[in-house]
Structures are given as C-alpha cells and as structure tokens.
Amino acid sequence: MTSTRPRYFIGIDNGSQSSKVTVFDEHGHAVSEGRAALRPYDTPRPGVVEHPDDDLWTSIGEAGRQAMAAFTGDTADIMGVGLCTIRFCRAVLKADGTLAQPVMSWMDERVSVPYVHTAPDAAYVTTSSGYLGHRMTGNFRDTAANCAGLWPLDPDTWQWTDDDAELARSGIPRAMLFDLVLPGDTLGQVTEAAAAHTGIPVGIPVIATANDKAVEALGCGLRTPDTLLVSLGTYVAGMATGPRNITHATDFWTNYASTPHSYLYESHGVRRGMWTVSWYRDLLGEEGVVQARAAGLSVEDYFNAEAEKVPPGSDGLMTVLDWLAPAEAPFRKGTILGFDGRQGRFHLYRSILEALAMTVHDSATRMAAELGTEYSDVIVSGGGSHSDLMMQIQADVHGIPARRAEATSAAGLGAAICAAAGLGVYPDFDQAVQSMVRPGRVFLPSRAHHSLYRRLEEVYRDVRSHTDAIYRRTYER
Secondary structure, three states: OOOOOOOEEEEEEEOOOEEEEEEEEOOOOEEEEEEEEOOOOEOOOOOOOEOOOOHHHHHHHHHHHHHHHHOOOOHHHEEEEEEEEOOOOEEEEOOOOOEOOOOEOOOOHHHHOOOOOOOOOOOEEEOHHHHHHHHHHOOOEEEHHHOOOOOOEEOOOOEEOOOHHHHHHHOOOHHHOOEEEOOOOEEEEOOHHHHHHHOOOOOOEEEEEEEHHHHHHHHOOOOOOOEEEEEEOOOEEEEEEEOOOOOOOOOEEEEEOOOOOOEEEEEOOEOOHHHHHHHHHHHHHHHHHHHHHHOOOOHHHHHHHHHOOOOOOHHHOEEEOOOOOOOOOOOOOOEEEOOOOOOOHHHHHHHHHHHHHHHHHHHHHHHHHHHOOOOOEEEEEOHHHHOHHHHHHHHHHHOOOEEEEOOOOHHHHHHHHHHHHHOOOOOOHHHHHHHHOOEEEEEOOOHHHHHHHHHHHHHHOOHHHHHHHHHHHHHHO
16 A cells, blocks of 8 residues: 655755755655855965864754754654765865864865875865765765766766776875765665754665755756756856766866766856855945835845846946956956946846856857757756846846746755655656656746847957956066
8 A cells, every 4th residue: 555644855955155954845845944054164374275163064963953843744754865065075084984174165276186195094085975974874985976076986987996097196095985876875874973963863864966066956857958057156157967978078077967877067157156146235235235125125136126127238337257266367357347327236236147147158058069959948046046137137148948946955955856766765866856846937038138148248258358468467466
C-alpha cells in the first residue's frame, strides 16, 4: 500500500553572504526556513581572504535551528538532507576533521595555486562541501561535482586522477584527499553532534549535491541546452547545460552539473554583480529610506518603481561594472559615463541594471555561438529576479521570454531535489525536477527595446578599449 504521509526534504544552501536552511515538501513548496548571515571576511594580508573562526558551520547551525523551530510537521517524515555549499573554497583539516586553519574563500589567491603545506597538523585538504559534510556525518566523503578548479580530478570519470604528475601539480598527496561520491549519493547520516548543532534530527541521510551554481541551476529547472540561466548573485553569469566535457573553450568554461556526468557551461560574468546594486542603494543612505517610507514601499521597491519611469537606455547613461578588477587587468575600475544634465539618481540605478543584463547577454551570446546553439528562453534567479523591472530588462536585452525562478532559494530547492532523487522518492533527476520545480512569471520582450539595447551593446563593448589606457596611468601612480 502506498503511504499517504507527507515527505519532506531539507535543503542546505551555504552561500557567499549567508547560510539558508529550508524544509521543502515533496512538491517543492517551502514549509519552513532559516537564514544566518556570514560574518565579514578576514583579510590579514593582501591576497588572503578567510572565513573567520568556524563561520560556515556556525551559520548553518543557526539557520538550521531556525528552520526546525518553524517546522510544524512530523520530523519522522523528513526523508533526507541535501548539502550545497560555496564553490572554490579550500578547507585544511586536522586528522579529527576540525579546521587546521580558517577556510579559504573563493576570493583567496591561494585557492588558485597548488596547495602548500603550512599547517603542521594538517591531515586533509578538501572543499567547503567536504568539510561541512564531515561536520554533518563524521565521514570523510565529498561530492566530485564541487571539485572544479585546482583539484586533481579527472573531469571525464569524476574520480581522482591516477596520474602521479597531476597529483604532484595540485600539491595534494592522495592520502590527504577525501573519498568521492556523485550527486545523489549518500554522504552519511546526521550525527548526534550535528543534530544538537543544527536541530536536524539525528540519523537522517545527508545527500551529496554539487557546487552552488550547479545546484542553483537544478533548482531553477535548467535541463535543456536551449535555455539560458542568468544567476543574479554576488557573481552574475549565464549558464547552460549539456552532456559533454568541453575543454579549451574561449568564451565559457565547463563546470560539473548536479546530475552525475553532466556538465554546466558558464559564460564570463560580473564578479561584483548584485553587490553593485546594493552598494548604490546604500550610498543614498537615509535619504532613500525616508523617501521609500513616504511612498509606503520598501527601499528596493521604491528604487525599482522610480527607475521604471526612466526610459530604456537611461537617456544615454552607461555603467561599466568593473567594481572588482579581473586578475588579468588589475588596473580597471568601474566607469559611469554619459551625463548630460537629464539624468538623476534613478537613471544611474537603471543603468546598473541594464549593464548587468547587457554584460551577460554579450558573453552568453558568444558562449552560444561556441556551443552551436541558440537560446529560446532565459530563466532568471537570485535576489534581483524579484524585481519586475530587472525581469523586463532581462527579457528586452536578451530578446526572448524571461522566466522568474519561483523558489526563494533555488540552491536550497536544488539540494532538496538531489536528496529526493538520490533517495529514490523519484525515479531520476528529471522526474524530481518536474515534480518539485514550479515555473514563475514570464516576461515577454519588446522588439523596440531589444533593438535599442543591441545598438547600445555595440557601444558598451568598446568602452574598455578607451578607458583601459586611462586607468593604467592612474594605477601606475
């Protein structure tokens, strides 16, 4: 007899700015959630960017306790936990699995070079998912799909390489690496210590996922090559999915997807994407808060409502989003140009939103050409997708329908989907996505606005060729 009891899955989303823990039902509805902000990074010297103390685990504990306190169902109906964490981090552990040194952020220069053994009691080198998976289960296992970058992983087999020279180039001896599993595999069960820390019941299976961008893509329902996903987060990029490990691409790079032996193609992106939007809102400070309050709106809704009154193209105002210069051009700075007296504060705000869309459209178009595909629609996820203005700009710039990701935490939902598929509640990942991901509102493009943005992109593409020489001169002084 088929059980009629509800089934729940916990999605852990450890992101760059906060940790979120959400309990989903088997249809993908969020029934309770908790969130805890991460502390500011420690930067004790140039190039070093670390998570202070045990902040990743501390924040997951706080968010987990909030989510479980708000959960009104029967904990016996919670089937499993999907664990999703920040990618490109590096954790160095002692033999007992505790930190030998602070976790290195994805922005830390050391994660981009081979591992150097500096902590005398270091016994393991792993990712953020490996470390947090150990804290949850006590096992030394990690998902292969979070080992992009300078890890000695064979990208075709998803196993550690057998090539001694490749291991040597990574700087990590084989004995210091965790055992690998695939997305959907079981990492272990929640230990008593982890249960006390997170509020999640002891003994529940913890299921491997992938890297945070891939898990987000799964939670958005990205399954076919003709759909583009635009992720509006601290890092903004375009993503597509496919079955091949493509090497030596020039306009994108190949990442691991949340489905075993599938891949996620990522365009070049903006490293301080939605951060720039928040920066500008904060720059106006109390004045913006007072005006929003007088209008009876949140600060975000007030800015979006006022920016909707600005015509597409922001009356010629253009923003180039180099707030964080790339490593190959450290002299670059953000650029705002085109002031002629017509523009005000909301022109500038809209121009930032337009810059995000045009930057991703340009890079995603080049990625599509190299992949030999065309996009028929675009899914938009992240906090910025809550803005109707941002969604309409995305549709107009890309010239195709733009669909809002419905889930508040797409990565959390993706983690829950991995748990549901891995535990056999659904027969495969496709069925789990079909059952748990619900489409959000669709925004249709304006032909006239798309034509305008195409013309502006041609100008936008040339700005750096003129400003680079100026910024080099100021950088060298």
